[in-house]
Amino acid sequence: MKYYAYEEFKNDTNTLKNKVRDFNPEALLAIARGGLTLSHALAEGLNIREVQSIRTELYDKTCKRDLITIFDTCVFEKKSRILVVDDIADSGETLEAIMKHLAQKYPAIEFKSATLFYKTTSIYEPHFWVQEANDWIDFFWERDFKD
């Protein structure tokens, strides 16, 4: 288990910001909760005012794959390029499901994905990522506010 401190996040987020810059997104879509802090930082760094969020619930039905419900109430007006933001592509199932959903629901918009971490065992590889994760990541937002 690796504690991921704010200072490291700061460096990685600046690296990620430079990677996504060429895509030139007009809005960010944060996957809640994991992508909230990162999308805030990227929005400030890239000077993007529009940040929307989407969330999922996972139902473990002890099937082969978990069932993912996506709660999407987004409204994208006159947008061509949107960056989808999450902390990590771990199993990759949530990100894959969300990207598939977005492509189907908003065919006129190009969506690309960005995460801080990518596990090589993930079934989905984000368009932009910074670090390969080999260990369990203990993000500062998951540890620093617990009782």
Next chain:
Amino acid sequence: MKYYAYEEFKNDTNTLKNKVRDFNPEALLAIARGGLTLSHALAEGLNIREVQSIRTELYDKTCKRDLITIFDTCVFEKKSRILVVDDIADSGETLEAIMKHLAQKYPAIEFKSATLFYKTTSIYEPHFWVQEANDWIDFFWERDFKD
């Protein structure tokens, strides 16, 4: 101008978490962008899975008051208590407009507001806040990711 570093945010957010605990919110509503990082931290600390977001645009028409447009695509299912989260009540106009809008649109839900900072000159006082702001606050998320 006061730089508001992550370590101070960490302490204040834990203080805020303890203040809002009695309200026992079932979901958080982040005001984008300012409330995104804080709502992420509070959601983790309070173990609240549902975080939605709302955003506003301000049109300075050089009138007495700015015109605020609220982009609200929220869907609250079976909720009684929701905590509205922003970084600061500065002029207070955005928060006041949002709280009024929410009370009208979702009369069955009780909304309370929480911020890290409150300026005594604000026209709206959040239900929960931590520090009085006398200076311009340079939040770490506004400084650390700029070019």
